[in-house]
Amino acid sequence: MAGTTLDGPFIAPSSSPVARSWRRYRAGIFFVLPALILYLLFMVYPFFRSIYFSLTSWNGVTAVKEWVGLANYRELIGDRLFWLSLQHTIIWVIVGTIAPIVIGMLLAILLWRRPKGFTLFRTFFFMPQVLSTVVIGIVWNWIYNPIFGILNEALDAVGLEDISRGWLGDPDVALYAVLVAAIWATIGFVFVILLAGLQNVSKDLLEAATIDGANVWQRFWNVTVPQLAGVLNVVIALLLIGGFSVFDVVFVMTGGGPANATEVLATYTYKEAFTQNNVGYASALAVVITVISLIASVTFIRLRERQEA
Amino acid sequence: MAVTSAAREPFASTPAASRGFNLGRLAGRGVTYVILIAFLVIFLLPFIWIWSSAFKTSQEIGRNPFALPTELRWENLVEAWTVGHFSEYMLNSAIYCAAIVAGSVALACLAGYGLSMLPLPGRDSVLVLFLLGLTVPFQSVMIPMYYLLRDLNILETYWAFILPGIAIRLPFGIFLMRGFFRGLPPELGDAARTDGANEWGVFRQVMLPLSWPGLATLIVFQFMWAWNEFAMPLIFVQRDELRPVSLGTMFFFGRFTADRGMIAAGVTISMIPVIILYLLLQRRFIEGITAGALKS
Incomplete structure (x- = not known):
């Protein structure tokens, strides 16, 4: 018995494995559970419910959600507006990723050596990034205005009045006009991240390349860019993910018009879901956006892993 | 600064x-x-252009867009504030921001701490579940979210933006705070534990005070998001009395399209709070963006 008393704490009923793990984990559970409950209810549950909705023909009103299998997806394949939105979205993703990176990179390189006025330039290059899309949309709506917009006034002033037009009302250019506004607002973000990335680029290597007679372009392409590869991957991935689900700026500036000329997947989904009440069909569209975005982000994670390896 | 002079x-x-x-x-x-x-x-x-237009009449704006206003007319701003409902929109945004920032920062801070410093069964899976939220677009959840809010009977109330707003910002918050807590030496907690503190005490008295820089960045970011968020209130809160500034500005734009001075005034009012905050806390914004994108 003396031995068992010594072992007492270990065989006492309160120290059953369950009680022991409860005591070990209760603090962690207490810290994580509130966030987890809210997240499960408002994010995880709706996520899976989207998939379920997409397999029904629900209109948002009836009590019964009629199961239709993959019918919504089959309908998507024959839907001209879906392909048009997808096409616009892809243009959006390509132009909206490349342009901010090229311009943001140029600005970051120019400010790399922190010339006089560095803080001033950085402050204002980044400023559009803190504004709401509504503000950006309205400001650019004004810039493009056919009657009093400054873009047409500027074109008139330099003798290019032939190309001035109602930029957002012309189906041929509306998508690009909205894109320019979005690019204007995104440059600051890309610029700031690339500027931070440049701080880790080896100056010794650049100096060595200069001595070896490399010109500016060679130094940039062969010395700077490879060292920025990791940062560039992140920026590209973030722009891709944002691009596939772009909604706000298009919705505010054109609402998808004129004549669907700026319709993207997200604005189309919104209309189907909340103005047409085709909940099932809209959910199928939402699932498509999700899948495309996930593919983009998986690619992103792969790239990051490769970079870390 | 010695480093930067070499970098120059x-x-x-x-x-x-x-x-x-x-x-x-x-x-x-x-x-x-x-x-x-x-x-x-x-x-x-x-x-x-917009700021100076806020002080002009529509005729003046038409005449020369870049001329400075001939006199400072405050009428546009006053009218936007009263007739344009900006006083209500501002108050609503203040309510939304306070609730979403407080809720998302508190929950993300707790969870970020739990997921980095405390033992937990399935900790990695929970973490991955949260981080997947960073890659999921709003469209993946918005439709069922709408019907969930309807079934909970909170559609068209402040809660319809606050609760999902907190939830959708948890992944970013947890990601940021977990990264921050992992940078703190865990031995600090061990010292307090041997002195008899429980886990809550360790968190509250040792770790939380040290996490202030991370918290400040997170607060700034969640505020900026909540102030600017558009899609969620657009879909979940359609009554004008409940609209935040972002959404209110859009409907205001539709209502007063012809009155350019008024539009400019409304847009100016709606950007003032974030612009001031940005100019004051510029470094936090920029550091936060960089940290959010580059550290992981």
């Missing part, structure tokens, strides 16, 4: 720096400034 001149003092080379560099510097100033104009001009 990466090409300096190379043997190749002859006199002719210096001349080229001078020209290069000229080109640099031309480009930088051109972009400064591109980024600033729209703001200057």
